[in-house]
Amino acid sequence: MEVIKHPNDIFRYTEDLKSNGKKIGLVPTMGALHQGHFSLVRQARAANDFLVVSIFVNPLQFNNSQDLTNYPRTLTDDLGQLEKLGVDLVYTPEVEHMYPTSPEVQVDFGRMAHVMEGAFRPGHFSGVGVVVSKLFHHTNAHRAYFGLKDLQQFLLIRRMVADLSFPVEVIGLPIVREPSGLAMSSRNKRLTPQGLEIASKLHEGLVMGKSLWEQGRSPNETKTAINDFYKGQKGLEAEYVELVDPDDLSEITENHSQPVALCVAGYVEGIRLIDNLYLRQD
Structure with missing residues (x-):
């Protein structure tokens, strides 16, 4: 090499x-x-x-x-x-x-x-x-x-x-994840063991959002529920929760059969982390 x-x-x-x-x-x-x-x-x-x-x-x-x-x-x-x-x-x-x-x-x-x-x-x-x-x-x-x-x-x-x-x-x-669901990132190396546990809640919120979406919830209902979940996690500060078209990033305004990506960002122990999950894809 x-x-x-x-x-x-x-x-x-x-x-x-x-x-x-x-x-x-x-x-x-x-x-x-x-x-x-x-x-x-x-x-x-x-x-x-x-x-x-x-x-x-x-x-x-x-x-x-x-x-x-x-x-x-x-x-x-x-x-x-x-x-x-x-x-x-x-x-x-x-x-x-x-x-x-x-x-x-x-x-x-x-x-x-x-x-x-x-x-x-x-x-x-x-x-x-x-x-x-x-x-x-x-x-x-x-x-x-x-x-x-x-x-x-x-x-x-x-x-x-x-x-x-x-x-x-x-x-x-595709994203490679820890057993906890946390998306692997170089920034994870700066988190304490407790921080890693808190950070795994980002993915937990995405999984919850996918379940709500599959139940037919609206974009606003889905995003509100995820934000509320994140607010309940001590040590996690969400920055955004967005539902977008996974081709051109346009906002999803209705729950139809179109492809959808759920994207989030937040802070744990001052470290900024991002993650996403396809709720529906081609």
Whole structure:
């Protein structure tokens, strides 16, 4: 397994692979890897000739400087795990490599970026769009793999690729959960054992919402019941509960037979967590 830090080096390396007909898979990460990441790596390893995993904590997508400072960094452990999984190359650029000058160009995803995460994290998705665009260019990837825990991010990247004609296939893979139901996240490493137990209530609320939806409850009834459940959990502060179309993130206003995703965000021990559950899908 090779480790490359500089964009010019990885571009030349992967450009040569691509010109020789090799299919390149990319798993973009910010490190602090867990089983959710490893599930992406395994799928990508099986489907591609050459596999790149990127590890880069992207400052452009943090609207909270303290969150950026506290984000877990476990590079040595991450590299050891990736080598065991048969990764060919790990791309670990420094901030000055990725952004030699402060970027002036921003990515405006339009309406889909102004709901849910976009409403509470201004500038977040523009930062995601910039770094993912760079990663696609640097690695010459044919396929890129994203976990559906970050459903909104996945949908926006997929739209960016379609609208701007990136030659990359964007693949979303299911959420990997702890036995408690808690969605695996690098941020979970900052929670105490008690915090992990409280955080599992996010998923419990989603499961309750799915049951209510299947009983024919309206969107307002479903969201109100979930919010009330979260308010009753000591140590859990819900930020939003939304029912959206899992294709374009438009608001669901009636309980019909259309596809629906239930998306939530909240804080436990000062750590911001997100989760979602398909209530109905194609």
